[in-house]
Amino acid sequence: MDYQILALDLDGTLTNSKKEITPQTKEALIRIQENGIKVVLASGRPTTGVLPLAKELQLERFGSYILSFNGGRITDCRSREILYNRLLPKNIAAPLFEIVKHFDVDIVGYSEKAILSGLHTNQYTELESRINGLPVRHIEPFTEHIEADNNKFLITGEPDEIARVKDKLIPHFHGLLNIYCSDPFFLEIMPQNIDKAHSLEKLLSSIGLTTEQMICCGDGYNDITMIQSAGLGVAMANAQPAVKEAADFITLSNDDDGILHVIQQFF
Structure with missing residues (x-):
């Protein structure tokens, strides 16, 4: 070929x-x-x-x-x-955050100059920072400081906890988001399809x-x-x-x- x-x-x-x-x-x-x-x-x-x-x-x-x-x-x-x-749906950050905050994970967004950490910055958020050569910046409250236009969010945490978050999010956002693991410690939150x-x-x-x-x-x-x-x-x-x-x-x-x-x- x-x-x-x-x-x-x-x-x-x-x-x-x-x-x-x-x-x-x-x-x-x-x-x-x-x-x-x-x-x-x-x-x-x-x-x-x-x-x-x-x-x-x-x-x-x-x-x-x-x-x-x-x-x-x-x-x-x-x-x-x-x-x-x-882009992700414009109003998705708030309902997503309301669910994720009850788990021992971090929710990550992106700007041109930083990895934006919205909950508990963990070793996997730090890994994402090193991979991309961008510093971590903690933002609080996440839903007010994250920009309206986002291509994706990332949930980071221990694999067992990530699996629990995934099981909670997939049925809740069925038909709205594409949610899957790229690694056992990274849960990708993407636009549908x-x-x-x-x-x-x-x-x-x-x-x-x-x-x-x-x-x-x-x-x-x-x-x-x-x-x-x-x-x-x-x-x-x-x-x-x-x-x-x-x-x-x-x-x-x-x-x-x-x-x-x-x-x-x-x-």
Whole structure:
């Protein structure tokens, strides 16, 4: 197959355990872009958290793309144009907060310059801060200080508590929100029907490509839909078992240059 576009999850996929892209993987990604292949950095991170990696891979030079907030926003790196932007319902923060505040978790929002913590800043909120290179700012009351336009919220906490929150929220917001775990300690609160696969299909349509021409690589639960929809769905060796089951091909781990292996095999 003549693959024309490569969509990559970041954490646990493109970056290693040190949150770095190895020099050899970086070189390979720049080379395929020089040959006309488009690269999409597809992440649950906010756009600001993806920009440093986009710069490192020269996405602006080659007209490649950022898919941030799990598909809530798509940005053309060359023009800086936002090609797609789906927001949470405007009045969702208050009823969501009223439920979440009764659990031992944090609720996180995003600004251009900070991770916004609305309850109990915990080690997983701090992890989100480190992943994105943004400081944590505690805001109180959350519902008054959070901006009206949000692509997503994130609930952080111990896996058992996250599971309890998830069981409470899903039936309550059925038909309004897409709620799922990207990691056992991260519960994603997304607009209804928004995920990486949905937004990648929007991007492909706008640039005249098909899903059959796309390779998608990931390791987490939030990567399953794009892996299933791609012409070639790739799971990392370190991926969750359900991700591996959804994939057509399993590459090396993120600490063994798994993405470089994909490029060598299929480009």
